[in-house]
Amino acid sequence: MDCFPSNVKLLSSQRFIDGGRSSGNFENFNLALHVNDSQDNVLENRKILRDRFDLPSEPVWMNQTHSSICIDAPLTNAIIEADASYTSRVGVVSAIMTADCLPVFVSKKNGTMVGVAHAGWRGLISGVIENLISSFNSDGDNLVVHLGPAISKNSFEVGDEVMRLFLAKNINFERSFTIKNNTNYLDLYDAAKVILEGFQIKSISGGDRCTFQESSDFFSYRRDGVNSGRMAHLIWMS
Numbered sequence: 001m002d003c004f005p006s007n008v009k010l011l012s013s014q015r016f017i018d019g020g021r022s023s024g025n026f027e028n029f030n031l032a033l034h035v036n037d038s039q040d041n042v043l044e045n046r047k048i049l050r051d052r053f054d055l056p057s058e059p060v061w062m063n064q065t066h067s068s069i070c071i072d073a074p075l076t077n078a079i080i081e082a083d084a085s086y087t088s089r090v091g092v093v094s095a096i097m098t099a100d101c102l103p104v105f106v107s108k109k110n111g112t113m114v115g116v117a118h119a120g121w122r123g124l125i126s127g128v129i130e131n132l133i134s135s136f137n138s139d140g141d142n143l144v145v146h147l148g149p150a151i152s153k154n155s156f157e158v159g160d161e162v163m164r165l166f167l168a169k170n171i172n173f174e175r176s177f178t179i180k181n182n183t184n185y186l187d188l189y190d191a192a193k194v195i196l197e198g199f200q201i202k203s204i205s206g207g208d209r210c211t212f213q214e215s216s217d218f219f220s221y222r223r224d225g226v227n228s229g230r231m232a233h234l235i236w237m238s
Contacts, residue, residue, distance in 0.1 A: 003144045003203050005111030011053055011234040012103065012148045014217050021045050022229060030219070030229030032097050034063075037229065049232065059095035059234055060085055066101075066122035070115075070131040083123055084132040086115030093236040099221040100156075100211050102188045103148030103233035104129055108138060109203075114235045119192060121158060125165050129195045140200030148233050149218055152210035153178060153187035156222070160184065170194060 004010065013029060020028030021041040030037045031045055050058065060073040063081045070084035073094045085094040086106070094116050096103055101120035107113070117123070117132045136143060153176075163184050166173040176191040177184055189207035196204055211218035211231075219229040 003205060004105075004107050004146065005109065005144075007111045007238050008107045008114055009234075009236050009238060010105050010146060011232075013049065013232045015219050015229065015231070016216070017045075017048065017052070019048055021048075025224055025227040026229040031232045032230035035229060036227060055093055055234070056091035056236060056238065057093055059093040059232065060087075061095055061097075064096065064118050066118075066120055066126070068123065068126035068128045068131050070117070070128065070135055072135075073115075083119075083128050084115060084117035086113060086132060086135050087236075088113045090237045093234050095232055095234045097230040097232050098148075098150065098211075099219040099224075099228045099230050100151040102150035102192055104132065104192055105146040105148060105233070105235050106132060106136065107144050107235070108136060109142050109144055111237060113138075114237055116233055116235045119188070121162055121166075121186060121188070121191075124188070124191050124195070125169060129192060130199075133196070133199050133201070140196075140202070143199075143201050144203040145196055145201055145205070147189050147192060147204065147206035149209035149211050149214075149231070150188050151212045151220065151222055153185050153190070155210060155212035156186050156188065158184050158186045162186065166191065170198075 017029040021044040022030040026037040069082040071082045073085040073087040096118040104117040
């Protein structure tokens, strides 16, 4: 992430933190209210997040639905339905949550605008990355991107119908699939790069972690099911 401007801050939480309040399958730093964790524990974890990492404001939490909706991160406590947000205001914290899906962080190289998208396979198909990038109204040469932790290609099995949807959208997605023993494996990181390269974005980092395999660091819906917690991915300008 060294390619990001010095005033832009990125943060991806992990599964565990000293003092985290959640227990059981959510142990110990779950940040999502929509799973079956105790609301009190989640709110305490969010306070730890703010205090421990010295956030300038409460993150703009969204109700994520695997959509393509991208919003200008508002200065409000209201929960808005969206899967990406951006801001040009200093101190506003754009946020998403994941447990296998891909976080896509974006910044202008001059440090005047930032954003983040929640990009699972449905979001990649529906255009959430395209909508976030288009919100910057900038040439690709003026943008930097970081791909946060997601499920890796060796662990992400998908059906034939998913593969057909990707290839119908862009034949270049063919390179993002591997077929082993009649099973399709999707590389979310590479699929995101196919989209980003379409915007002529060359400054792309990350893409080397696996939420499914690295159980000591990350929650994983594919590994743990409906009782999986969520990590938060935040970006803001100071």
